[in-house]
Amino acid sequence: MKVAVVIPAHNEERTIRRIVEKAIKYSTEVLVVDDGSTDNTYSEAAKAGATLLKSQKNIGKFAVLKLGFETILSKQNADCIIQLDGDGQHDPDDIPKFVKEIESGADMVVGQREFSLRKMPFLRIISNIISTLVITILFTIWLKDTQCGYRAFKKEILKKLLPLIKNSGFEGEAEILAQADIHDFKIKGVKIHTIYDDENSKVDPLRDIKAFAIALAKTRIKYFKDQLTLLRRKFIRP
16 A cells, blocks of 8 residues: 655654654655744755645644645555654654554544553643543544544545535644544544653644634534535425
8 A cells, every 4th residue: 555644844843854754664755744834844854855845834734734635645646645743743653553444444544642641741631531522422433532633544535525624723633533424434543652742732722622622513513504405405395
């Protein structure tokens, strides 16, 4: 199976080179999408051998992910697309675990971290618990960790999901997960190494819980409205 890796990066000069060098071992291409970095992220990724795209301004995590996904899909040289962060919190050595699940029939695979105070700050644990509760109530996604940004997609599935995503920030990752469930795609979880450097994290637990919940609620409401419209068209004559 041919594998491509997409890494969104914003001011990750300290870690991006190491991440790219490790990811290259498992893929046909590593594409780093620089989200308006003001440091040496771009040059460090280039030194490591990555293919590069750069936004001149910060446009949001899912916006650059979408740009990277579309670029990889247009080349048609990958069957499995992996997304992982460039800040060192995702270990590229876990890539084979994701590929194995895709080869076994999964459409989308989400990394599952260990929630313990030894591995993750308390607020992040609470954030994940609340977010997972929200998505379990609104959808039928049974994952312990729904916020993890280390993911894999089957090529054909990603093509279908991308046009449905409206959010450009972190909440876009919640929306694509919800859309995968709505369309009955097979979602699997896979255990990954839990690496957490609070100094590097760009996640604000309180802000992102709110954004996550709003994105999911809007997705669910739109789905209900669309279904009602279909029923009216089917059973109610104009």
